[in-house]
Amino acid sequence: MSTDRPTQSDKELWQSLATGRDVASWVVKAPVSDLDFAAWLEGRMSEEAAARIEAAVATDPDLRRAALELSEVLGQPLPIAPARLEVRAKALVGFEVERRPPALPGLFDWLFASDRRFAFQRAAAMSAAVVIAISGFMLGGGLGESMAQERHTYTTQQHDTSNDLSEFLVSDGI
Amino acid sequence: MTELNQIDLRTLVTGNKRAWDGFVAAAAPLINAVVRRALASYRLSEEDVMDAAQDVFVRLCANDYRLLKTYDPARAGLATWLAVVARSAAIDHARRRRQATLPLDDVPEANLGVEDRHVEKLKIPQGLLTERQMLVLKCLYDEEKDVAEVAQLLKIDAQTVRSTHHKALLRLRSHFQKEPQ
Numbered sequence: 001m002s003t004d005r006p007t008q009s010d011k012e013l014w015q016s017l018a019t020g021r022d023v024a025s026w027v028v029k030a031p032v033s034d035l036d037f038a039a040w041l042e043g044r045m046s047e048e049a050a051a052r053i054e055a056a057v058a059t060d061p062d063l064r065r066a067a068l069e070l071s072e073v074l075g076q077p078l079p080i081a082p083a084r085l086e087v088r089a090k091a092l093v094g095f096e097v098e099r100r101p102p103a104l105p106g107l108f109d110w111l112f113a114s115d116r117r118f119a120f121q122r123a124a125a126m127s128a129a130v131v132i133a134i135s136g137f138m139l140g141g142g143l144g145e146s147m148a149q150e151r152h153t154y155t156t157q158q159h160d161t162s163n164d165l166s167e168f169l170v171s172d173g174i
Numbered sequence: 175m176t177e178l179n180q181i182d183l184r185t186l187v188t189g190n191k192r193a194w195d196g197f198v199a200a201a202a203p204l205i206n207a208v209v210r211r212a213l214a215s216y217r218l219s220e221e222d223v224m225d226a227a228q229d230v231f232v233r234l235c236a237n238d239y240r241l242l243k244t245y246d247p248a249r250a251g252l253a254t255w256l257a258v259v260a261r262s263a264a265i266d267h268a269r270r271r272r273q274a275t276l277p278l279d280d281v282p283e284a285n286l287g288v289e290d291r292h293v294e295k296l297k298i299p300q301g302l303l304t305e306r307q308m309l310v311l312k313c314l315y316d317e318e319k320d321v322a323e324v325a326q327l328l329k330i331d332a333q334t335v336r337s338t339h340h341k342a343l344l345r346l347r348s349h350f351q352k353e354p355q
């Protein structure tokens with residue numbers, strides 16, 4: 001580092017001047033974005049755009065400290081990071097299989113879920129399903145009528161078979 | 175640093191594990207260095223510094239890589255942008271940590287006292303100095319940096335810094351000699 005520093009009288013002059021945030025009202029107060037700040041640190045900005053950042057950096061001691069620190073770090077060779085940092089950071093993102101969202105629950109999973117969320121809606125849906133099933137069954141004639149109809153069909157078929165047999169025997173003179 | 179420039183950001187922000195691992199390996203030295211430098215004056219433990227560095231990576235991948243998606247390679251280099259983001263995250267982390275762990279009673283009384291050293295100072299009128307002149311003077315006097323450091327910051331040579339400094343002081347002297355207040 002150079003020892004090229006200003007003289008004491010220059011410093012005294014500067015110290016006699018008010019240069020804090022409160023007096024720098026002429027400086028544009030718009031916040032400096034990270035990207036603009038990075039572009040300025042790289043010297044990529046136009047003169048006009050750079051002047052806006054320079055005004056902000058001159059006014060804001062935090063921003064000025066940030067600029068000086070970053071300029072120092074970026075201008076030096078970087079030491080190797082601790083392995084633990086890398087391991088922890090890599091673990092933040094998992095493989096695709098691990099990150100795949102669970103499948104959407106089915107209707108029965110939802111209806112018979114053990115938690116209390118949507119309990120009222122679930123009860124209403126189940127009641128509606130039961131009412132619809134019973135109504136449908138009743139409209140179809142119920143269980144008794146269904147069995148009676150089935151029995152009738154069976155006996156009719158049996159009767160038809162016996163008639164056919166008698167006719168065959170009669171025709172043969174038996 | 176060259177590795178960082180080879181990172182495929184489009185693949186990275188899709189959540190690709192390999193791309194993330196490559197990014198972490200390339201960015202870890204920079205983030206580690208920036209965080210350590212930023213927190214040097216906070217006197218935090220090694221564990222806290224590691225947490226702060228980890229916090230930077232968390233921010234980068236949080237909410238479906240929202241922060242990383244704001245990066246525009248046309249405007250700034252990835253390394254410089256990452257350094258800015260890392261420093262800002264580290265300072266936030268340290269401030270949160272300090273607020274959470276330092277009760278007012280633990281602060282030495284000398285630090286809480288405000289010394290009344292009010293001295294009427296002269297105001298620099300608007301437009302007397304350019305933004306760059308003001309910045310050069312602030313860096314040299316308020317931050318006590320030397321010419322080489324200011325030159326490195328502003329990406330200009332040391333002679334230009336000296337010349338800017340000299341012109342700024344001439345203007346100040348000339349103005350305040352004419353109008354003593």
